[in-house]
Amino acid sequence: MTQPIRRSFIKASAALLGALTLVAAAPWAHAADEAPDAMIRRLSVEVLDTIRSDKSLQSGDVARVMAVVDSKIMPNVNFRRMTASATGPGWRKAxxxxxxxxxxxFKTLLVRTYAGALRQVSDQSIEVRPMRAADTDKEVMVRTLVRGKGEPVQLDYRMEKTPGQGAGWKIYDLNVAGIWLVDTYRPQFAQQINSNGIDGLVSSLVERNQTNAGAKN
Incomplete structure (x- = not known):
């Protein structure tokens, strides 16, 4: 990740983790029929309270954050689509x-990259902006602003409505301070695939995660 992009992500990292953990406070029991912006608005307040009351999350405990991600977040994120988009054409060959x-x-990389940002969550609040979408739309973007100390941080969600069992709105990309998560990683992944194939990309992610884990110890 280039330094300008990295600085932008670090600046907004608390907002990103707030977004990713917004389902930690309650299950999306009404996800199938609840509007996506209403869902974000309802759960944002609950999750901020959860983060403030959970010392393990605030301390950036990677094991605790990962447990929350696995049990609460992954069911509400189309992470397969997110990873496929970041991987690009190489995904179909994998x-x-x-x-x-x-x-x-990829999940481990994201969790370890932003786990420490939870220390910054204190007096933040999330404002959901007016959404432009029709009732028949299957994909929407929910725009929010995270307000706290300093300038508000832009935080947008790309979401899709999924049918069948587990139907409801799911996140498949995030925009933090004008930078889309998938767009950030796609060129890095493409470079690895072009040089060393899919196995090379996997190996590079494993190495980065091991390095990040060592840095935390």
Missing amino acids: TPDQQQKLQQE
């Missing part, structure tokens, strides 16, 4: 086993 490894290592 085996099911490679795809699974990519998803796991």
Whole structure:
């Protein structure tokens, strides 16, 4: 990640973790029929209270954050689509086993990158902006502003409505301070794939995650 992009992500990292953990406070029991902006608005207040009361989350405890991600967040995020978009054309050439490894290592990378940001969550509030969408739309963007100390941080969600079992709105990309998460990683992933193939990308993510884990210790 280039330094300007990294600075922007660090500046907004508390907002990003707030977004990713917004389902920690309550299950999306009415996700199938609740409007996406109403869902974000309802749960944002609850999750901020949860983060403030959970010392393990505030301290950036990676194991605790990962547990929350696995149990509460992943069911409400189309992480397969997110990983596939970041991987680009190479995703279609990957085996099911490679795809699974990519998803796991990418998730670990995101969690470890932003876990420490939860220390910054204190007096933040989230304002959901007016949404332009029709009732028949299957994909929407929910725009929010995270307000706290300093300038508000832009935080947008790309969401899709999924049918069948577990139907409801799911997040598949995030925009933090004008930078889309998928767009940030796609060129890095493409460079690795072009040089060393899918296995090379997986190996590079494993190495980065091991380095990040060592830095925390």
